[in-house]
Amino acid sequence: MKKFVLSFLMACALVSGVQANTGGIVWDKAPNNLNDMSALQNGAKVFVNYCLNCHAAAFMRFNRLKDIGLTEQQIKDNLLFTTDKVGDTMKVAMDPRQAKEWFGGNPPDLTVIARSRSAPGNGSGADYIYTYLRTYYVDDTKATGWNNLAFPNVGMPHALWELQGKRAPIYAVEEAHGHEVQVFKGWEQITPGKMTQLEYDHMVGDLVGYLQWMSEPAQAKRVQIGVWVLIFLGVLTAITWRLNAAYWKDVK
């Protein structure tokens, strides 16, 4: 019996360490901004200004932003287009057929994008988006003029390029296992952006935090409640343990 339990646990450990790396670049770790209200609010602002023109978040209501500390009036004044109502979901006006013509596909809905992009072994969905939005480079062979290290041949042009500026990756040729391979060595800034590299990374971190929050707005509450539930069940278990012992103590 013990052997069985042991081997089962070992097998579980084996399983949890798997999910092979599917190639591509190593993802950077996204900062954890889920408890930082000002970061989330800034992320919401960036999201509405830069992403929401093409990408919808069709399951997310504007007034849910109250959860990250905004008032209804602030949402109305700063984040809504004139025709929207505060109880509306975040939709876009772009025609899907035009989108297909411009980008080769319909921009995906972003409501739960941070959850869907997780890949065990590579990182969380937030890590992916954090890496993706920071690895755009100019590429004249592409129709949009842009390409991406984390998402090769991406359809979306660099929407934040004004902020980051134009960049190109620097490769060095190295020898490995008898082959010549290109190794990524860093970035070359071609034209400067409005932000420094540090400011840009910080802003993307805020945006990613917001996307992560939006993918499951109840997550902070979930964890809070979970602690109380476990405390309650701990007490219940102690009581039922003694109750069980009290009944069984006379059974010979």
Added chain:
Amino acid sequence: MAEFKEISPNAPASAKLGNWLHNRFPTAFDAYRVHMAEYYAPKNFNLWYIFGSLSLLVLVIQIVTGIFLVMHYKPDAALAFGSVEYIMRDVPWGWLIRYMHSTGASAFFIVVYLHMFRGLMYGSYRKPRELVWLFGCAIFLCLMAEAFMGYLLPWGQMSYWGAQVIVNLFAAVPFVGPDLALLIRGDYVVGDATLNRFFSFHVIAVPLVLLGLVVAHLLALHDVGSNNPDGVEIKGPNAPKDAKGHPLDGIPFHPYYTVHDIFAVSMFLMVFTAIIFFAPEFGGYFLEYNNFIPADPLKTPLHIAPVWYFTPYYSMLRAITSEMVYVLIACVWLAVFLALTRGKLAALFKVVALGAAVVVTAMMLTTDAKFWGVVIMGGAVVILFFLPWLDNCAVKSIRYRPDWHKYMYAVFVINFVILAYLGVQPPSQVGERVSQVGTLFYFGFFLLMPWWSQMGQAKPVPSRVVFAAH
């Protein structure tokens, strides 16, 4: 009709109410006596015996949370994905209900797998409990159907393509396959019609059958009495009994095992709620990440894997390549050769066996390997039904079997876990070979059981159960 009992008008109100009910519904009182207060269960149950009660608990959780989910869910290809997100965001406590249901699905399989393994270890399927085991296997089949169809409902990429892959398997059946797949889907691809019928099966048809089977499983169990870790019959004609005829090695289910179960339930809920509140996706095993992308019939995901509880069978399906079919043919002929040379069969049966082998070989050589994969996958579950008649060991419980039987069971479990692991992984050459060996072992374990279970010297079984006071 039972006799009407009068009660003194001065009796307390509770006694009056009890008497009033008893005169009108004596069956309920009998049932309480037969199944609870005077159902004698062996007193030497160990930890393994809580998984039956826990699966009943999870069944109730699934039904209750399911009722609330159906209030907000929309079985419509255009609305389904959004309605699940609506539950997660806009329905008060909807996220909790949904996570309970999604975690409950995986928890169901965990407790049921452990429950089945308990039965395997202690010989709980053996005479006179064959029917209890058969009902249990039928419950397991229903559970698989229930889980498979429920998984389509969130209408994410994995829902969609998982259903597409599995329904297409039915198309591999010779002659009727394509029509059968069409009948299941209700369309030429998985679509709105499929979603609607799966919804109907998931919320009504299968749960009804499941509940009926659970009742049959419990009634049959209470008729023959529970087995125990020693495999000693506590209610047999020779078993020691007290003056009232109650078994000395038994104890009333209520209150002794109800307090046991309440304790087990609170421990189980600690684990269950820890997952719900802190890791509802469980690293992508309970809620697959790809399923947060709405179903797209035009975009096939790179890697389609079923949810973890189906992966051992999925591995066996993938193990049956066209090469592997030759191995299966060799197995068939080896069996026939042994039957002809070693078996004590009548000449007529030998001819029939030979003829059957020729027909099966011809079918295997002419039909797509995919079909035999489906046969193996289905067979892996169906073979469980035959377990009571495959086991020829002199004793029931693993405690008194030869020691090497324990290693056999250990290898069986490890093999099952490895198959599960390989089913999650993308196909690979090494994985294919390992899963082929694993598949042969899985079937060898059951099909050769009539012989290997007889081998070795069983230890003496005590006449009374082994019980140490708590």
